[in-house]
Amino acid sequence: xxxxxxxxxxxxxxxxxxxxxxxxxxxxxxxxxxxxxxxxxxxxxxxxxxxxxxxxxxxxxxxxxxxxxxxxxxxxxxxxxxxxxxxxxxxxxxxxxxxxxxxxxxxxxxxxxxxxxxxxxxxxxxxxxxxxxxxxxxxxxxxxxxxxxxxxxxxxxxxxxxxxxxxxxxxxxxxxxxxxxxxxxxxxxxxxxxxxxxxxxxxxxxxxxxxxxxxxxxxxxxxxxxxxxxxxxxxxxxxxxxxxxxxxxxxxxxxxxxxxxxxxxxxxxxxxxxxxxxxxxxxxxxxxxxxxxxxxxxxxxxxxxxxxxxxxxxxxxxxxxxxxxxxxxxxxxxxxxxxxxxxxxxxxxxxxxxxxxxxxxxxxxxxxxxxxxxxxxxxxxx
Numbered sequence: 169x170x171x172x173x174x175x176x177x178x179x180x181x182x183x184x185x186x187x188x189x190x191x192x193x194x195x196x197x198x199x200x201x202x203x204x205x206x207x208x209x210x211x212x213x214x215x216x217x218x219x220x221x222x223x224x225x226x227x228x229x230x231x232x233x234x235x236x237x238x239x240x241x242x243x244x245x246x247x248x249x250x251x252x253x254x255x256x257x258x259x260x261x262x263x264x265x266x267x268x269x270x271x272x273x274x275x276x277x278x279x280x281x282x283x284x285x286x287x288x289x290x291x292x293x294x295x296x297x298x299x300x301x302x303x304x305x306x307x308x309x310x311x312x313x314x315x316x317x318x319x320x321x322x323x324x325x326x327x328x329x330x331x332x333x334x335x336x337x338x339x340x341x342x343x344x345x346x347x348x349x350x351x352x353x354x355x356x357x358x359x360x361x362x363x364x365x366x367x368x369x370x371x372x373x374x375x376x377x378x379x380x381x382x383x384x385x386x387x388x389x390x391x392x393x394x395x396x397x398x399x400x401x402x403x404x405x406x407x408x409x410x411x412x413x414x415x416x417x418x419x420x421x422x423x424x425x426x427x428x429x430x431x432x433x434x435x436x437x438x439x440x441x442x443x444x445x446x447x448x449x450x451x452x453x454x455x456x457x458x459x460x461x462x463x464x465x466x467x468x469x470x471x472x473x474x475x476x477x478x479x480x481x482x483x484x485x486x487x488x489x490x491x492x493x494x495x496x497x498x499x500x501x502x503x504x505x506x507x508x509x510x511x512x513x514x515x516x517x518x519x520x521x522x523x524x525x526x527x528x529x530x531x532x533x534x535x536x537x538x539x540x541x542x543x544x545x546x547x548x549x550x
Contacts, residue, residue, distance in 0.1 A: 292312060317363070449517045
């Protein structure tokens with residue numbers, strides 16, 4: 169009995185020792201693997217891009233008028249960064265690479281691509297009606313695709329809540345949906361007639377995501393988007409975060425305080441840094457969040473009633489002419505002005521995030537001349 173016990177004990181010790189000596193397997197990253205590699209930049213080219221970006225920022229986004237962060241990248245490499253002004257003007261806390269900014273409507277790129285990923289996974293249909301998720305929703309004939317492309321004709325909740333909503337109460341997504349069901353403000357137009365930008369569309373998309381996944385939008389985005397992509401300074405602000413609210417500012421540093429519309433999400437309220445936004449950009453180029461075919465679907469122009477260089481896909485603004493293809497989104501909310509501009513032809517990106525009202529931010533697309541070598545006078549839509 170004792171000899172048998174010792175033999176079994178010895179075998180167990182050997183197995184335990186061997187297992188401890190085995191190297192740990194590297195955890196596999198979730199999502200598709202990169203399907204392209206960026207071409208490294210020559211140092212001379214990198215220096216030239218940096219000098220030209222700096223010259224532009226010194227002229228239009230200098231420390232006297234700009235508070236925020238600028239990042240310019242080419243082939244996935246940072247060629248220029250700038251951090252100016254104050255995160256908190258009252259306490260004179262300066263902006264750093266780790267300072268998150270309210271993305272405003274640039275948040276829609278995340279909401280849109282999260283929906284596209286669920287579509288890729290077969291968990292949602294682009295032609296699904298809103299009533300499949302909210303049966304009592306009173307506006308019929310609207311699909312997920314129409315929400316993504318701003319072709320639903322729904323009224324913009326930012327304006328219609330002004331009529332009956334108690335402005336001392338901070339509205340949530342569900343509050344907005346309940347308000348639309350109860351008061352049924354008139355449509356802006358019939359569904360799928362033409363493009364009509366409405367933040368209500370992306371409130372609904374975030375709420376549909378919650379219905380499909382059974383997970384709150386802030387948690388889903390953290391666990392399924394931000395953490396897997398290494399975006400450690402990016403988060404969704406919600407009504408649970410009001411105690412940590414950081415104000416934005418007018419041009420003269422007057423604070424914008426919280427109001428009754430500051431706790432809805434999907435259309436806005438994602439906060440991020442310029443470096444985290446570069447990770448998001450690289451995930452789009454390398455198709456590590458969604459597959460190439462899904463990304464291609466998101467970038468198909470959806471509003472073609474009249475010929476124009478400007479259009480909207482599924483979560484992205486589009487500018488296309490005979491020589492250029494720009495995929496972008498801008499944002500504005502209180503003092504936040506944001507630009508996320510992807511120059512597809514040049515594999516280059518311009519990211520500007522500001523927390524002090526400054527319309528010069530929207531002219532940042534002119535920095536595209538750094539890469540194209542030609543004057544860029546076409547203004548991208550805010």
